[in-house]
């Protein structure tokens with residue numbers, strides 16, 4: 001379980017990125033943060049692994065206030081897929097995937113086996129293991145980003161627009177693939193996107209956010225589509241578009 005309890009974040013330059021945000025993500029569920037650029041999604045996500053500390057309020061993982069946890073081991077036990085995959089350019093795919101196991105002292109051979117297993121899990125050929133990130137397509141790099149996040153077998157995955165940089169067809173593929181693996185891995189996932197269809201496809205719950213991470217509406221995809229809270233939500237999710245009507 002991840003819990004945000006009245007968190008607030010003001011950066012040193014005075015920008016208020018998050019203003020009084022609370023959320024519970026139950027274990028094994030996917031919560032999607034959906035909102036426009038700059039509304040505070042990445043800031044919220046980074047509070048979970050302490051890349052950002054809230055100005056006030058607290059973030060909890062099960063019974064632990066993350067403020068009481070050492071950030072280094074905390075980050076190693078949380079999978080984080082960054083907005084642009086964030087692979088290290090001068091390391092091979094295998095070494096990128098096995099970053100955390102290698103840091104934890106796993107031997108090279110075991111790390112390589114783990115990397116091969118994860119490549120297969122994300123639907124890639126193990127023959128790509130010795131390549132460098134620049135030698136992969138954008139969609140493949142994003143899969144590798146996910147494989148790396150899974151390497152330490154974390155209970156929690158933070159996914160910040162993990163499929164943002166790929167074309168719509170590959171994106172659909174990656175979304176179905178994530179639904180498939182989530183059906184048996186059952187991680188607790190905080191997923192960020194500004195793609196409405198992606199949010200409704202993947203989320204057990206969806207949070208439509210305004211600036212300052214203010215929650216415009218929170219609910220299951222069906223609840224939001226059937227009962228949009230206000231005109232902002234209605235417009236944001238494009239409730240009157242033909243594709244939305246089909247889904248309903």
Ligand SMILES: Nc1ncnc2c1ncn2[C@@H]1O[C@H](COP(=O)(O)OP(=O)(O)OP(=O)(O)O)[C@@H](O)[C@H]1O
Nearest residue numbers: 011013015016017036037038039040041042043044
């Ligand atoms: N280190 C920082 N210092 C000052 N302001 C910041 C910092 N990081 C983020 N911000 C500001 O906080 C607000 C929220 O940023 P954040 O990155 O969380 O948005 P986001 O919802 O992830 O946007 P995007 O969809 O573009 O990734 C923005 O106004 C941003 O400019």
Ligand SMILES: [Mg+2]
Nearest residue numbers: 041042043083
């Ligand atoms: Mg962001």
